[in-house]
Amino acid sequence: xxxxxxxxxxxxxxxxxxxxxxxxxxSSSTYLYWYKQEPGAGLQLLTYIFSNMxxxxxxxxxxxxxxxxxxxxxxxxxxxxxxxxxxxxxxxTPTGKLIFGQGTTLQVKP
Amino acid sequence: xxxxxxxxxxxxxxTGQRVTLRCSPRSGDLSVYWYQQxxxxxxxxxxxxxxxxxxxxxxxxxxxxxxxxxDLHSELNLxxxxxxxxxxxxxxxxxxxxxxxxxxxxxxxxxxx
Numbered sequence: 001x002x003x004x005x006x007x008x009x010x011x012x013x014x015x016x017x018x019x020x021x022x023x024x025x026x027s028s029s030t031y032l033y034w035y036k037q038e039p040g041a042g043l044q045l046l047t048y049i050f051s052n053m054x055x056x057x058x059x060x061x062x063x064x065x066x067x068x069x070x071x072x073x074x075x076x077x078x079x080x081x082x083x084x085x086x087x088x089x090x091x092x093t094p095t096g097k098l099i100f101g102q103g104t105t106l107q108v109k110p
Numbered sequence: 111x112x113x114x115x116x117x118x119x120x121x122x123x124x125t126g127q128r129v130t131l132r133c134s135p136r137s138g139d140l141s142v143y144w145y146q147q148x149x150x151x152x153x154x155x156x157x158x159x160x161x162x163x164x165x166x167x168x169x170x171x172x173x174x175x176x177x178x179x180x181d182l183h184s185e186l187n188l189x190x191x192x193x194x195x196x197x198x199x200x201x202x203x204x205x206x207x208x209x210x211x212x213x214x215x216x217x218x219x220x221x222x223x
Contacts, residue, residue, distance in 0.1 A: 031210050042112060042200055042214035043153075088153060092210045095158070095166040097143065102152035 006089050006101035013109050018076040020104045022089030025070060029091040032065060033098065034074045037086040046074075046087070076106075084108045113137065116201050116215035124223055128189040131218045133201030135182055141165070141204040142184040143212060144176055148197040159184055191222045 003025045012018045024032065030051050035043040049056045049063045049072070056063045062075040076083055086103040093099060113136035123129055135142050144156040146169075155168035159178035170176075173191075178184040188195060198219050202212040 033211075035212075040216075042114075042216045043202075043212070044112070044214065045211050048209055048211065093166075096141065096160075096204065096210065097155055097158050097166045097168070098210065098212055099155060100145075100153040 004089055004091055004099050004101035006087075006104045008102060009105050009107070011107040011109065012079050014079060014081055016079055018074075018079045018083070018106055018108075020074045020076075020087050020089075020106065022072045022074075022101055023070055024072065024089070024091040024099075026091050026093060026099070027067075027070065028094060031092045032063075032072050033088075033090040033092075034061075034063065034072075035088040035090060035100070037088065037103065039085075043088060079106075079108050081108045081110055112213040112215065114201060114203050114213050114215035116199075116218050118218055119216065120219050120221075122221045122223065123191060125191055125193060127191050127222075128187065129191065129220065131186040131188070131199050131201075131220075133184045133186070133215060135184070135201075135203030136205070136213055139203035139205060139213070140182065142178055142182070143202045143204070144170075144184070144186050145200045145202065146197050147200060147217070151197075153200075156186070188220070191220075193222050196220055196222045 033048045034046045089101040090098040115134040140161045156170040158166040198217045202214045
C-alpha cells in the first residue's frame with residue numbers, strides 16, 4: 001500500500017541542525033519530496049530528490065535517501081526561527097498523485 | 111503566490127448543508143488535485159483530475175464529488191455535511207515539468223457547526 005510516516009514534532013535551538021525523518025512504502029516512487037507549510041498558508045515545495053540519488057544538497061538543506069530502507073531525511077543546517085513550520089514528506093505514485101506524511105512540526109527556540 | 115486560486119478562503123455552515131469549493135489551477139497546468147487537511151488525519155488525498163477527466167481517487171467520501179471543467183477550473187462539492195468534515199481543503203495543480211511538483215493554493219477552511 002501507499003503510506004508515508006513521519007514523527008510529529010521536533011524542537012531545536014536556533015543555530016543547531018534539525019533532522020526530520022520519514023519512511024515510505026512505495027518502492028516505485030520516482031521522486032520524493034519535502035514540502036513546507038507556514039502558518040495560515042498552503043504547502044510549498046522545499047526540495048525533492050530523484051529516486052536514483054542518495055543525497056542532494058541545496059544551501060542549508062541536505063536530503064538523504066536510503067532506498068533499501070525506504071528512509072528519507074531532511075537536514076536543515078543553522079536552523080533559524082524563520083524555519084519554524086510544518087514539514088511534509090511525500091512520495092510520488094505511478095498515477096501522478098503525491099502521498100503525504102502527517103507532517104513534522106518544527107519548533108525553533110531562540 | 112503559487113498561482114493557484116481557491117475560493118472561498120473561509121466558510122462556516124451547519125450540519126446537513128452543502129457547499130462548493132472552487133479552484134483555478136496555474137495557467138497552463140492541466141492537472142488538479144484536492145487534499146483535505148485535518149488535525150487528526152493529516153493531509154489526505156481526495157481526488158485528481160487531468161484535463162477534465164478523473165485520474166485517481168483517494169479517501170473521498172460518497173457525500174463528496176468533484177469535477178474539472180473545460181476551462182480547467184475545478185469544483186469540490188461537499189454535501190450532507192457533518193461536524194467531522196471541518197477541515198482545510200487544498201487544491202493543487204501539477205507543473206508540466208517532469209519533477210511532479212505540486213503547486214498549492216492557500217486552502218479553503220470549512221467549519222461545520
